[in-house]
Amino acid sequence: MVFKNVSDFKNRIKKILITAEEIDAAIGRAAKKIDSLYDGKPLIIVGILKGSFVFMADVCRRVTVPCEVGFMAAKSYFEGTQSCGEVKITLDLHRDIEDCHVVILEDIVDTGRTLNDVAALLRSRKPASLTVITLLDKPDRREVDFAPDISLFTIPDLFVVGYGLDCGEYYRNLPYIAEYGE
Ligand code: IMP
Numbered sequence: 791m792v793f794k795n796v797s798d799f800k801n802r803i804k805k806i807l808i809t810a811e812e813i814d815a816a817i818g819r820a821a822k823k824i825d826s827l828y829d830g831k832p833l834i835i836v837g838i839l840k841g842s843f844v845f846m847a848d849v850c851r852r853v854t855v856p857c858e859v860g861f862m863a864a865k866s867y868f869e870g871t872q873s874c875g876e877v878k879i880t881l882d883l884h885r886d887i888e889d890c891h892v893v894i895l896e897d898i899v900d901t902g903r904t905l906n907d908v909a910a911l912l913r914s915r916k917p918a919s920l921t922v923i924t925l926l927d928k929p930d931r932r933e934v935d936f937a938p939d940i941s942l943f944t945i946p947d948l949f950v951v952g953y954g955l956d957c958g959e960y961y962r963n964l965p966y967i968a969e970y971g972e
């Protein structure tokens with residue numbers, strides 16, 4: 791990704807869709823939900839890298855159930871805003887999850903292909919339960935029949951960046967979610 795200058799970089803952030811305060815409030819509600827679902831049962835929280843790293847860090851610090859953290863990585867977007875339709879698991883968990891309670895945290899469900907594949911893979915390992923939580927959901931873009939168990943925000947068909955989400959690896963460090971445009 792090439793920027794002409796700093797203003798070109800900044801001008802691609804078109805509009806703030808979800809503020810840091812709105813995200814924070816939603817994280818609090820999600821953490822409470824996780825606490826009530828698992829009610830003190832040990833849990834493995836699995837973040838899908840890289841997009842979920844900020845979401846994961848915030849959720850982990852708000853839950854009070856005993857939890858381990860783990861990471862997986864799956865690639866469906868390679869460069870810019872174009873999806874290639876194929877999902878590849880590039881990083882897997884380092885432990886067995888049989889009979890464990892597992893929560894997957896993802897940044898966004900777009901076509902649904904990534905989570906459909908990741909959830910099927912984890913389910914095949916026979917966890918005691920599996921709950922899929924996404925920060926953002928773009929249901930208009932769905933290409934496979936997949937629905938997260940919990941979605942914090944439903945957004946229209948726009949390409950968004952910030953709070954972990956990138957365009958060409960940039961903008962992940964924005965504290966809010968914004969529409970991206972060139
Ligand atoms: P899916 O497999 O099409 O559901 O895509 C999921 C992945 O695509 C997400 O984990 C993101 O990494 C990426 N993605 C989808 N939509 C956006 C977006 O609007 N901004 C940034 N990344 C996105």
Ligand code: MG
Nearest residue numbers: 839840841897
């Ligand atoms: Mg992602």
